[in-house]
Amino acid sequence: MKKRSWAEPYKIKMVELLKMTTKEEREKAIAEAGFNTFLLKSEDVYIDLLTDSGVGAMSDRQWSGIMMGDEAYAGSRNFYHLRDTIEDYYSYKFTVPTHQGRGAENILSQILIKDGDYVPGNMYFTTTRLHQELAGGTFVDIIIDEAHDPVSPHPFKGNVDFNKLNQLVEKVGAKKIPYVCIATCVNMAGGQPISLENLRELKNWCSKHEILLVHDMTRVAENAYFIQQREEGYQDKSVKQIVHEICSLTDAATMSSKKDAMVNIGGFLAMNDEALYEKACELVVVYEGLHTYGGMAGRDMEALAIGITESVQDDHMAARIGQIAYLGECLEAEGVPIVKPYGGHAIFLDAKAILPNIPQSQYPAQALAAALYVESGIRAMERGVVSAGRNKETGEDHMPKLELVRLTIPRRVYTQAHMDVTAESVVEVMKNADQVKGLRFVYEPNMLRFFQGRFEQVG
Template sequence: MTDAIPERPRRRRSWAEPYKIKVVEPLKMTTRAEREQAIAEAGYNTFLLRSEDVYIDLLTDSGTSAMSDRQWAGMMVGDEAYAGSKNFYSLEEAIQKYYGYRYILPTHQGRGAENILSKILIKPGDYIPGNMYFTTTRLHQELAGGTFVDVIIDEAHDPRSQHPFKGNVDLQKLTDLIKRVGAERIPYISVAGTVNMAGGQPISMANLRAVYELAKSHDIRIILDATRAVENAYFIQQREADYHQQSIAIILKEFCSYTDGCTMSGKKDALVNIGGWLALNDPDIYEEARNMIVIYEGLHTYGGMAGRDMEAMAIGIEESVQDDHIRARIGQVEYLGQKLLDWNIPIVVPIGGHAIYLDAKAFLPHIPQDQFPAQLLAAELYREAGIRAMERGIVSAGRNKDTGDHYYPELELVRLTIPRRVYTQAHMDLTAEAVDEVYYNRHRLRGLKMVYEPKYLRFFQARFELL
């Protein structure tokens, strides 16, 4: 009788990306002295660096994704007719199928849709509640005469809170605002999925459904910022019991069904380098928006996009809702985040969808917020390893339009944004090691002073000097 074979202990299996690399782009390697000169010349603003001087570019996931072979093939069948391009109809069909909206207007990118929507719906003196501000969204609302009101749950402002849906709307805050200003002064509720400024945090299906019911009882619209709604659908699948067995595509369509329209930057979830759309269900608002599109974007069947880009976006939408894709996409973000957590580096938790957010207040507690600690930390990470990240704190928050004072957000963050299908696990390892090195030497760092501030969206072009 032979000895029984002992049972093999279970081990965690590694995951791998559901694609293989066909084309590579060489990266420039720089010395520390070269990086110190480059960041100083850029005024310690990572937006002002030349991309060729960047080794690992984690500035944004907007327009930085790698397109698939199918998307590149789609580019070759671009119909560049000025009116009625066949690629528009491919895009329209994809949006209607996977997002569920009735009327589609392409725009050059997401803020084009925000501009049109704000001009149509917002009147001076209106209030727009939302689950935390986003920079361009709030600015368009303000330029139209409106005032943004934050109605997100309190946990969203706490980087250490483990709430699984920190993007949720606080229904009591929303109800109080409706009672205070009146439903007629609220043109729509602005809901983002996921919430960028909170750390890429999702809103639950249950919460959005409740917001929808409350809004309908007061005859108020809901407009979705659908930029990363596919990533939000993934978190619903993973964290809400009723959706564990549902596909991402099914969850996404139900999610959008609790809204009346959306603005979209196709440069994120939809896996393209340029483009966006405005989607609506109301025929009257659509008719007005279609007329405005001609003024600000282009004809309603191209809206500032080339036919080839519309075709690539239509294909990208189909690819974006595949479960294997989104699991690997967010899995790479989680890999980097867990590595930093294992090394006790302060980040926003739970780990979000498109980026890891370093908690600059905890990272650099000796630097006061008006000395721009997150801006400094982003610059220092570039100086250390050629990694470009983005500030998401007091600089991004801007100034109060009435008083001119800085906004002082609770969250002072540095965003390490992971482009889709671009970097390898080795790049994530190197990024984690660079963050760890900066963290080890954090006590040597000193703050910044702002020496140039543009009128709008200052984080793009502001310049700083070391104190």
């Protein structure tokens, strides 16, 4: 029997008209942007799959919450609503709002990391690793090997390899590890989840070694959905219940609320330890704002509190993950090499396999993202050598095993027809892969170079 079709659990109330461009106009635009899709003007983009951060469509309830903003400098009622919602849905007792996730990463890193420390995590994320390094720490990858294999069918590629973790303790000692940083739905691995079984084992390991367990919870609801669908014993649990269980196994969390919670701006640092909370309150005043707003307007805190409740609804999450799976199935049917299983927020194209003629030293993922824009007006982003940066000691490029282009799907923004156009455009670029040229830097920032770096074509 043919699989039944499904539709999004919402209806459209307002539309934003898009500008249509010619191929010649796009060739000029990408050249002016230095072949960096981050430097394109949004008005020149047709389907914007650069990121899912702060670009989702808020609900009517969230927009109504905007009108209830209490913009008091101190003690806004929206802060207390947000704080209580975070404890109810995520279990954490104390909340410090920040302007977005990297604000929370900065504060946490400064409090916990000392020079010479090591911070293990299930694959790096760009801003997280940078803040750890700026605080004097060294990131250590402890994710399972399957996470570095784009075609491995492992259902929980975000899992921790305890052999790697134990080897680190034997090498540097537990006192040199201030915390273990665990991400739910690991971005750089292709949006891959961690299992609750693995997380429980990690919690026990951290307790045994008296090491904090910190949760990068940007996409925790997506991870919870994968647990519901894939992990034995959770099929009858709601996404909301699983989210709460995930968070309750960790000691603290950083959150970029611009993803799961579907707001345009905002984040927070949350924890259960009061002493850690007091230190965070001292630093948030220096870098963000008072501890009851921390870089967020009252209206944005209200929209965030409402967004948290909507993010854990089962129907919403089934549609969210379903749209990514639909795009993945369209691409796979045409033989496009992608990361499998499909991730929670994006489909990741395997640039090495699509552009075998371009060596990794010429940034094939960056070149593929630029070529996709020229072909279709679709803006994607690189997740490979450019994002990995350089070894701070040797100056050489880090050469990750995964050289990917991320097709990131904003929440509640695009239709299935947009996914069809995206798939057809990727296929067209792949057919003409031999025409895509490698790139080299003409301007390279010292930090987070993928945001502002500029390139020129090689040959």
